[in-house]
């Protein structure tokens with residue numbers, strides 16, 4: 001049979017195949033290695049996966065990539081970012097080195113709010129240009145799908161400008177983008193002391209408009225058609241309390257959005273339980289999550305997303321207890337949380353390196369956490385996250401013959417070739 005592309009001669013073809021389910025507990029160690037493996041691709045979709053000699057016998061292709069006895073694995077899925085923003089937080093970086101506290105900086109009108117100011121001032125073209133460079137870095141590091149949140153607008157106009165930037169980036173960049181509306185990221189300074197009014201504004205005025213954006217009834221170039229679209233909330237001291245977070249999540253659920261929630265990053269306000277009980281696709285951070293909530297997560301379909309780059313960035317020695325979560329039977333995904341304040345880090349392999357050392361994930365668990373489980377965390381598991389017949393051909397060839405190298409070596413980049421929808425878009429051998 002004629003196909004478009006065959007990638008063959010992999011010492012390890014790591015499939016991360018999952019039979020349609022997120023990997024929970026012990027399953028997170030199972031990465032489905034085929035030795036001497038190959039993949040055949042037709043029309044951007046995986047047509048066959050198997051031993052090299054068999055695939056080469058059964059399929060013919062004009063284009064071939066020889067993996068040269070190295071590793072082939074699914075391209076990475078980055079499931080939690082605040083990638084679209086203007087400016088930087090270099091001053092805050094120094095303040096934190098000198099001992100300032102992240103939530104106190106926010107309370108004093110800095111932190112997230114300083115990025116909000118810069119993002120208000122930036123025009124659409126500037127936002128797109130700066131964010132595109134960040135996506136370029138991520139692509140080189142193996143990411144081919146990226147969730148991107150709004151949340152530096154805090155008013156409808158700038159939130160829509162951020163969505164416009166997201167739509168434009170999705171159109172011009174090879175990375176597929178999954179959008180999330182995070183209107184409730186911080187309290188807009190105009191609403192200080194009137195937080196409930198701000199929440200009402202989000203629920204009654206902003207969300208219905210965002211629902212129209214999702215249905216492509218507003219002009220966003222049709223980008224959001226046939227894609228998951230989430231609403232997220234930052235449930236935290238100095239951000240939104242449980243009651244306010246509940247209101248946002250319930251309103252979003254009523255409008256048919258997928259749900260995500262930033263929970264327990266610093267303080268446990270009880271939002272994990274509520275999000276899980278309301279069918280959230282993911283709950284993210286989980287640093288202060290209780291044993292009871294972990295047990296609930298294990299029984300649910302919700303993915304727990306850990307973001308150890310944040311703890312690293314704060315110079316902290318404490319991390320979310322992902323080992324306990326996996327041992328309890330949870331499905332865990334791993335993200336950089338790329339943002340200018342708490343994690344200016346575009347590298348998922350670096351997040352894997354931290355997760356293995358400080359959260360005691362095995363390299364196999366870390367790899368499933370950035371591929372198939374991350375695909376579930378963005379609600380797109382039928383399309384991406386594993387090398388299985390029928391899925392989009394988003395595939396990496398690595399500069400190593402053992403997948404464990406990805407998390408073992410840090411500060412370098414083992415990604416040698418990136419194949420997106422069956423096209424070789426990065427080739428370091430050239």
Ligand code: NIG
Nearest residue numbers: 112234262337339340341342
């Ligand atoms: O996930 N926690 C809230 N939001 C981001 C930080 C965003 C920022 O500091 O600009 C986070 O850590």
Ligand code: FE
Nearest residue numbers: 080082262337
């Ligand atoms: Fe975040």
